[in-house]
Amino acid sequence: MQYQGVLKKMQSEIGNPIQYYLVFENDFLNMNQVLDKKLQIDFIKYQCLNCGLDKPIYRQGFCKSCFYEIPSAGDWIMRPELSTAHLDQEDRDLAYEKRAQLQPHIVYLANSSNVKVGVTRKSQVPTRWIDQGAHEAIEIVEVPNRYLAGITEVALKEHVGDKTNWRKMVTNDVDDENLVEWRSKLLPYIPEQVLPYYIENNKETELNFPVLQYPKKIKSLNLRKTSSFEGVLKGIKGQYLLFEDGTVFNIRGNEGYYINLGIR
Structure with a gap:
């Protein structure tokens, strides 16, 4: 099986165990169903989650210019005490901030x-x-x-x-x-x-996570440094994929990376 698309955080559904879904533009994959299977992840290009351009991802799946401009990446996201919509004061887009805050x-x-x-x-x-x-x-x-x-x-x-x-x-x-x-x-x-x-x-x-085997010694997969990886999926916890060889892959930390995902 082959899937291709830009990485966004996995969607989840409460259950025993929790169900995880990797959602692409025209397809989705229940990640629980590929536990104990070999996955190959190949980095193809960047795709900013806001502008869609092939520009290096800066933070939160956005290129640098979008990160500093769009309302969904304002400082109040990480520091909610900086929220000002209740005072009718704008940070980047008051209408958006009122809806969110x-x-x-x-x-x-x-x-x-x-x-x-x-x-x-x-x-x-x-x-x-x-x-x-x-x-x-x-x-x-x-x-x-x-x-x-x-x-x-x-x-x-x-x-x-x-x-x-x-x-x-x-x-x-x-x-x-x-x-x-x-x-x-x-x-x-x-x-x-x-x-x-x-x-x-x-x-x-x-909460009960779908993990068959936890890693003892871990190494983090960074697609910017390692563009291709292959390993047997042994678990999912948080937004991390846990592999048999101790490799862990943070989906959330790699949002905005366009990949090819092979399963066998």
């Missing part, structure tokens, strides 16, 4: 390599947790806009991590944590204006 957001705890705090749109639960490779997660607050979520994250990351150690995540070097207890422990640090949105009675969500 003025909707319910969740501040959560997730455990993928360690307990971390994060922010996502409510509509992205549990997709965001799946993308991070978290095997357990819980909501802390649900707020009406991105700014309130952002200032909550800033306050809480003084007391809990806000980054995932991807190496520990892909090797499954993680411990179970009681996220309900963690949530209660962090309650005193939630900003006063956010306290009315605190979620008190929900349970943590557990």
Whole structure:
């Protein structure tokens, strides 16, 4: 089987285990169905996810000029506390920013390599947790806009991590944590204006990833440096493909790369 197209983050569907789909322009592939099969990945060209041109990818699947111009790559994406749509203030495109920022957001705890705090749109639960490779997660607050979520994250990351150690995540070097207890422990640090949105009675969500074998020693596949790779797929966790020889391939980190994918 042969597939060809530009890489975008895998779509996922909650299940036991989680189902993953690699979606191309005119086709899609259920990645769970190719576990234990040999995959060949060949880099053909770049294709910016915004302008579609064959220009080197800078960040988030965009070429450098698009990354610094389009509203979907504004600083408030990575730093939600910089959101200003609730003040009617524009960053790059106020109409876009209102649509994205003025909707319910969740501040959560997730455990993928360690307990971390994060922010996502409510509509992205549990997709965001799946993308991070978290095997357990819980909501802390649900707020009406991105700014309130952002200032909550800033306050809480003084007391809990806000980054995932991807190496520990892909090797499954993680411990179970009681996220309900963690949530209660962090309650005193939630900003006063956010306290009315605190979620008190929900349970943590557990996630099961389709992995037959975790790598012990890992090496990261970078298509910019290695344009062709072949290996047996042994698992999928987060946005990573895990191969039998210890190679791991971050689909999200290679968005905007146009590839040929062979399966046998």
